[in-house]
Amino acid sequence: MTENIFLIALVVLAIVALNTKKLRRAVVYLGAFSLVSSFVYLLYGAPDVAIAEAIIGSTITTVLYLVALRKYQxxxxxxxxxxxxxxxxxxxxxxxxxxxxxxxxxxxxxxxxxxxxxxxxxxxxxxxxxxxxxxxxxxxxxxxxxxxxxxxxxxxxxxxxxxxxxxxxxxxxxxxxxxxx
Amino acid sequence: MTFLETTLLVIAIYITLVLVRVILGPTIWDRLLGLNAISAKIIMSIVILALITNQSYLLDVALVYALLGFISTVLIARFIEKKGDIT
Structure with missing residues (x-):
């Protein structure tokens, strides 16, 4: 039950991040997506992957996307x-x-x-x-x-x-x- | 269903409610606040999952999240407020 809620939230966030028209919103959606996905990794018993996702997904990619957004020409x-x-x-x-x-x-x-x-x-x-x-x-x-x-x-x-x-x-x-x- | 599992379910329902605000939210600030709330609730559910499965190394993940989770929020907020200038 709990697992299903998180999986559905993951799919919804992925679709919304693809369909949004503003790049800034897509960055926020992808941040939420990586948060939820790392919790799903934990639910399936992979804490090391979850730590990597926490560090890379929610910190480094956000910085990279923001820098890329600034250089969008x-x-x-x-x-x-x-x-x-x-x-x-x-x-x-x-x-x-x-x-x-x-x-x-x-x-x-x-x-x-x-x-x-x-x-x-x-x-x-x-x-x-x-x-x-x-x-x-x-x-x-x-x-x-x-x-x-x-x-x-x-x-x-x-x-x-x-x-x-x-x-x-x-x-x-x-x-x-x-x-x- | 034990008490801890029920708590996890309730937190999952809260996350879906906040998700509605993140997706619909009229301004970018609503979305950002929703992202922050989701991050807090994910940390709570990681701790509860550690209690359910009785594995203390899951607490390390929660610790990493609590330390790093605010960085993305702060950077996005700075990016919007300073009009694209992150330094």
């Missing part, structure tokens, strides 16, 4: 343009603020990936996995980001300092929304 930017002005609309050369934003991201050791999208901004926000979504209208530039993304603060500071003439608004999505990366 690809930064995807969706760009949607709904301006009526034809000059702004043509996409032959990208707007200068995007070029400098990309240069800024490369300087911070990230790899910007710019995606021009013809779809309306609502579809992008609802369906795509993005780090930044930029909506360019006639006068304003709306930038959507995720509040828990650690790079957003730096990006906002940079844009406000260098492109204060562009009417930039930054909107942060709330935490717990599963749509963002």
């Amino acid at each position: 690809v930064f995807s930017i969706y760009y949607a343009n709904s301006a009526n002005d034809q000059n702004l609309r043509q996409l032959k050369n990208e707007p200068p603020f995007l070029t400098s934003l990309e240069a800024f991201l490369i300087k911070r050791e990230m790899e910007p990936q710019l995606i021009y999208s013809g779809e309306p901004i609502e579809t992008i926000l609802a369906q795509e996995k993005f780090d930044l979504a930029i909506h360019h209208t006639d006068q304003d530039i709306w930038i959507y980001g995720c509040a828990e993304d650690y790079q957003i603060d730096a990006v906002e500071e940079y844009l406000l300092a260098n492109h204060s003439d562009l009417n930039i608004h930054l909107i942060r999505c709330a935490e717990g929304d599963d749509n963002e990366a």
